[in-house]
Amino acid sequence: MNRSVHAPAGPRPTETAAPPAELSLEDRLALIDAAMTVRLDEAAVAYEVRAAHLHTEPVDLAEVVTVPFGTGPAxxxxxPVAALLQRAHQRLLCDGWCGGALVDAEGARCMQGAVRIEARGDRVLESGALAVLLDAVRRRFGDDVDSVPGFNDAFGSGHVPVRMVAEAAGLADARGL
Structure with missing residues (x-):
């Protein structure tokens, strides 16, 4: 009978095992951060691979997000000019926008038509509002825009023209007009 004695796999009786090193909170957080960064990078690559064939155009949230009429301050x-432009903006939201005419058969108005009706016959106030409106349009779209009606009629929908009236109101307010 051949018996062999095997030594235990652990440390020898004369040697002591080193206790596992404890990590500080900062070290543990750094390790978790590194692991999560790797996982997020892998997920981003996987998403780009899966979505590479999809053609998407950026969405301008100003054209999508709307609020019901009458929910904001009156x-x-x-x-005066900023208030006129704000009223014109509200008029466009309420009555609708049109191109090619100051007002169409359904009562929708172009940018200039909305400013004119809200000016209530005050031509000085109307011209001041149209000047600020043209300036706001040129700031956004360049100096080659020749007039407010020309800009208005260049669009097939009212999203951009209506938004520009609102931006012009903010510009007039910032200028104290």
Whole structure:
């Protein structure tokens, strides 16, 4: 009978095992951060591979997000030109936008038509509002825009023209007009 004695696999009786090193909170957080970064990078690559064939165009949220009429303050601007442009913006939202005419058969208005009706016959106030509106349009779309009606009629829908009237109201308010 051949018996062999095997030594235990652990440390020898004369040797002591080193206790596992404890990591500080910062070290543990750094390790978790590194692991999550790797996982997020892998997920981003996987998403790009899966979505590479999809053609998408960026969405302008200003054209999508709307609020019901009458939910905001009645007259948020106190200066006359800014208040006029804000009323014109609300008019466009309520009555609708049109191109090619100051007002169409359904009552929709172009940018200039909305400013004119809200000016209530005050031609000085109307011209001041149209000047600020043209300036706002040129700031956004370049100096080659020749007039407010020309800009208005260049669009097939009212999203951009209506938004520009609102931006012009903010510009007039910032200028104290």
């Amino acid at each position: 007259d948020p601007y106190v200066t």
